[in-house]
Amino acid sequence: MRVQLNSLEDCRGQLNELSDRQAMGLPDGYVVLRHEQLFDSFRSILSLTPAALSALCEDESRPLEERLAAGTLLSLIGDPRINPFAPSMIPIPGGVATLGTAPEEVDDIVERYKETGIIAEWIRKESPMFEVRLSPYAIGQYPVTNLEYWHFVRDNPSAELPTSWVFGRYPAEKANHPVHTVTEGAAEAYCRWLADKTGRAFRLPTEFEWEFAASGSERREFPWGDTFLEDHANTVETGLLASTPVGIFPHGRSPFGVFDMAGNVEEYVACDYRPYPNGEDIQDDLVHSLGTYRIARGGSFTRLRDLARCRRRHGRYPRDIYVMGFRLAEDVIDD
Secondary structure, eight states: OOOOOOOOGGGTTOGGGSOHHHHTTOOSSOOOOGGGGOHHHHHHHTTOOHHHHHHHHTOTTSOHHHHHHHHHHHHHHOOTTOOTTSOOEEEEOOEEEEESOOGGGHHHHHHHTGGGTOOHHHHHTTOSOEEEEEOOEEEESSOOBHHHHHHHHHHOTTSOOOTTSGGGOOOGGGTTSBOOSOOHHHHHHHHHHHHHHHTSOEEOOOHHHHHHHHHTTTTOSBTTBSSOOTTSSOSGGGSOOSOOOTTOOGGGOOTTOOOSSSSSSEEEEEEEOOOOTTOOOOOOHHHHHHSSOEEEESOOTTSOGGGGSTTOOEEOOSSTTOOEEEOOEEEOOOO
């Protein structure tokens, strides 16, 4: 069921002055969401094994409601796709990558997404287009999950607890959902802990590594192509308004097979905001509120489709609507 969203065109540049619901384009009253249709899907898959449920989660031929039901069951019985100490990593080849947005494209992008309330200033942050040489690396196939982060806080009781863990309670029923909301410091602490545990060089991806893993050498607008499709990622348009088990949007995989790079939760990278080479230094709300801030990439279940663009640069404004997670990266040796 498609949620009818309100246009934010008349509120351009003023999203942080709206309530969370208004900023998401939602009406004031109750709306029927897709998760309310899961009960029949549960009944049809209760007898499946964890392996079969895992396959169903990432089966493009099955409807979203079935994939979500399968992922929800796996969160309760154990998801074989999630190994906290041997996370699934996707190798990305090194080479020269073209990133960013040409200045002459900015006005067209603003016009195409005008109903989301964006302004040119926000898009100019991703300009100009430039080339960068990337060394080979690997990136997490999925964002880091609640289960993985739980192992971290059990080892480190004084570590930061996600604000999404209400009263600090580990949400076992969402074990295979991306962990959120945490600070960039907590994300980096997790990477250091896992690196020490495993003897591997885990870290956050750089901003350039993240964008290339999402868009590929084709420089796709979204991980799957150049047209937004609401059943390809967990954004407000999809009509769930909650995090989802990782990997249940198989149509939305990046060219390299990486999941959830357009929606579910926003993702910190290793870089603070600074202009691109020969780019403009944008002094927007984030700078005025925070000064220096960490870049985040990818959309989320609380954000509209414009943030799901692979080239979009943003960060965490201090509000609940900003749900920040992260994924791992790792250096690899090019044979």
